[in-house]
Amino acid sequence: MRVLFIGQAAFGGDCLQALLDQGEEVAGVITVADRPGQKKPNPVKELAIARALPLLQPERLRSEAAHQWVAKQRPDLLVLAFVTQIVPQSMIDLASWGGINFHPSMLPAYRGGSAMNWALINGEKETGVTIHKIDAGIDTGPIILQEKVTIDPDDTVKSLYFNKIYPLGVKMVAEAVRLIREGKAVLRPQDESRASFQPVIKEHDVQIDWQQEAGSIYNLIRGSNPAPGAWTVWRGKKLIVWEAKPYQAQGTPGTVLKVLEDQGFIIATAKGSILAQRVQYGDSRDKVPAGQFAAAVNLQEGELLGS
Numbered sequence: 001m002r003v004l005f006i007g008q009a010a011f012g013g014d015c016l017q018a019l020l021d022q023g024e025e026v027a028g029v030i031t032v033a034d035r036p037g038q039k040k041p042n043p044v045k046e047l048a049i050a051r052a053l054p055l056l057q058p059e060r061l062r063s064e065a066a067h068q069w070v071a072k073q074r075p076d077l078l079v080l081a082f083v084t085q086i087v088p089q090s091m092i093d094l095a096s097w098g099g100i101n102f103h104p105s106m107l108p109a110y111r112g113g114s115a116m117n118w119a120l121i122n123g124e125k126e127t128g129v130t131i132h133k134i135d136a137g138i139d140t141g142p143i144i145l146q147e148k149v150t151i152d153p154d155d156t157v158k159s160l161y162f163n164k165i166y167p168l169g170v171k172m173v174a175e176a177v178r179l180i181r182e183g184k185a186v187l188r189p190q191d192e193s194r195a196s197f198q199p200v201i202k203e204h205d206v207q208i209d210w211q212q213e214a215g216s217i218y219n220l221i222r223g224s225n226p227a228p229g230a231w232t233v234w235r236g237k238k239l240i241v242w243e244a245k246p247y248q249a250q251g252t253p254g255t256v257l258k259v260l261e262d263q264g265f266i267i268a269t270a271k272g273s274i275l276a277q278r279v280q281y282g283d284s285r286d287k288v289p290a291g292q293f294a295a296a297v298n299l300q301e302g303e304l305l306g307s
Helices: 009-021 043-050 064-073 115-121 157-181 214-222 290-297
Strands: 002-007 025-030 077-081 099-103 126-133 143-150 230-234 237-247 256-260 264-268 273-281
Touching: 002 009, 002 064, 009 025, 009 043, 009 077, 009 157, 025 043, 025 064, 077 157, 099 157, 115 126, 115 157, 115 214, 126 157, 143 157, 214 230, 214 237, 214 273, 256 290, 264 290, 273 290
Parallel strands: 002 025, 002 077, 077 099
Antiparallel strands: 099 126, 126 143, 230 237, 237 273, 256 264, 264 273
């Protein structure tokens, strides 16, 4: 079975390696185009070159050049691992079996490009990995494999992804390809009555509303780490709260209740409080311990955030 791989980043590189280790015939590899001044390596590109695999780095998957290149590789199956562009139906149709995609949720719940963010923000206790056949929709194709993972109370998007979703996803991508090659893949249509779609998360989605309860704000902070970062305003500049935890204290929402030099500073919410532990302020690129920040800027008890 001739596999055409489309992916990027470390996850894409590990998925491609897993397919090669499994003995799959990789007919070609597509990854993102290089950027001017790019210093960060592209693991997918590096592996393709090392294994002398046909490689394409198009600006757009919808380009005619990309279509013609894929047709030339005569694929039986497209395998998508961390793909941020929509693969056109015309390209999917070039593969005799079609294509499969990795998605970090228990589809049909949390379709879209920020599934893990929204699951954390909404306070979910579990999520998972789905490998599904791709179609013209966004994460709508029939399911091949699914497996759940728990979301721990202190998980962030970063920890959820790297500790749970990532390793499971690599294993499941390879397993799905094996099942398809052996003719054992069973397709299960998604239940549209349970479907939900969330847009790619943006900065305006994660502004902290101190009138909410501490639990909701804590989930927003977890669901915005490592990007885009839950934020508020202090002294006219943006203050991003990267790490925090709920705290038992009460006061006027948005008010700094106490500065704890070795821990951070406490901010009141509508119910309970938040202990900010790591922050980033203004134009600075540094994420610093909140206690260190408070001392450096002389943050005072009684100051108001969010205005």
